[in-house]
Amino acid sequence: xxxxxxxxxxxxxxxxxxxxxxxxxxxxxxxxxxxxxxxxxxxxxxxxxxxxxxxxxxxxxxxxxxxxxxxxxxxxxxxxxxxxxxxxxxxxxxxxxxxxxxxxxxxxxxxxxxxxx
Numbered sequence: 001x002x003x004x005x006x007x008x009x010x011x012x013x014x015x016x017x018x019x020x021x022x023x024x025x026x027x028x029x030x031x032x033x034x035x036x037x038x039x040x041x042x043x044x045x046x047x048x049x050x051x052x053x054x055x056x057x058x059x060x061x062x063x064x065x066x067x068x069x070x071x072x073x074x075x076x077x078x079x080x081x082x083x084x085x086x087x088x089x090x091x092x093x094x095x096x097x098x099x100x101x102x103x104x105x106x107x108x109x110x111x112x113x114x115x116x117x
Contacts, residue, residue, distance in 0.1 A: 029107035
């Protein structure tokens with residue numbers, strides 16, 4: 001459990017520093033499955049990294065991010081985020097998001113994002 005808290009805190013710190021792709025490379029498993037709300041699942045690290053790259057490369061202004069709270073349990077972590085940015089595809093965004101992660105062997109194997117946007 002302590003290890004999980006340390007890993008999640010390190011991951012979140014990288015994201016807060018704007019090192020989103022570094023965080024992805026370090027903490028996501030090759031077989032990771034990710035999903036936004038009820039959109040289709042994205043399977044595998046390569047596909048998900050392309051998605052993360054497109055997000056990062058589309059940012060035109062990043063005004064802030066904050067971890068509101070984090071819950072830890074066995075192999076699961078839930079982080080409530082606040083984000084404020086402008087993206088060339090999504091426009092101006094200022095919202096809260098839940099990131100629900102399942103961890104295995106020090107890596108995220110599943111992550112689902114919940115948000116109203």
